[in-house]
Amino acid sequence: MKRVWLATLVALVVAALSTAAMARSGGADPFNRCVGCHKSTGLGIPGYAPPLAAHIPDIERAPGGRTYLIQVLLYGLKGEIRVKGKRFDATMPAFNDLKDGEAAAVLNRILTSWGNDKLLPKDHKAIDPGEVKARRENKLTVEQIHAIRGKLGLK
Numbered sequence: 001m002k003r004v005w006l007a008t009l010v011a012l013v014v015a016a017l018s019t020a021a022m023a024r025s026g027g028a029d030p031f032n033r034c035v036g037c038h039k040s041t042g043l044g045i046p047g048y049a050p051p052l053a054a055h056i057p058d059i060e061r062a063p064g065g066r067t068y069l070i071q072v073l074l075y076g077l078k079g080e081i082r083v084k085g086k087r088f089d090a091t092m093p094a095f096n097d098l099k100d101g102e103a104a105a106v107l108n109r110i111l112t113s114w115g116n117d118k119l120l121p122k123d124h125k126a127i128d129p130g131e132v133k134a135r136r137e138n139k140l141t142v143e144q145i146h147a148i149r150g151k152l153g154l155k
């Protein structure tokens, strides 16, 4: 019985220490949460998760696209979409647990990685945490996000 208590105590101390270490380092990089599906190459998983490489700048350029990028990250997406002629029909999970600054940082990361930076307009401005904050007021469903995407006129 004593051993069980000791093991529990050790586990608790380890958990507390690693939480403290995470807090000091500002937490794990939220981009790590994207790579399981969209891959560190940004190429995604054919037939499941769309590529972010050579695609996110097209979204940002579309009227309403910048707002959509924030919304799809915060609220997810479900329904059939096409990216450069390829069909996807799965679910993007919601990431509304990210802080405004973390969400902005992840979006700026996917906007500028894998050569995406070269595909952005010259006057492109990084997404500001305040823009993320403004999208928290109106919570949307995955189906509503799908409808918003449909209006972007993406090819």
Ligand code: HEC
Pocket (backbone or CB within 6 Å): 030, 031, 033, 034, 035, 036, 037, 038, 048, 049, 050, 059, 069, 072, 073, 077, 078, 079, 080, 081, 083, 088, 089, 090, 091, 092, 093, 095, 106, 107, 110, 149
């Ligand atoms: C569990 C797998 C999964 C994870 C994790 C994930 N995504 Fe997705 N993502 C998807 C899927 C699947 C879609 C397409 C959904 C559909 O078919 O309607 C998608 C769509 C998107 C889109 C919209 C693309 C478009 O053309 O409209 C963006 C932007 C995006 N993801 C960014 C991210 C970012 C940033 C992260 C990390 C914070 C992330 N995703 C994490 C699976 C995932």
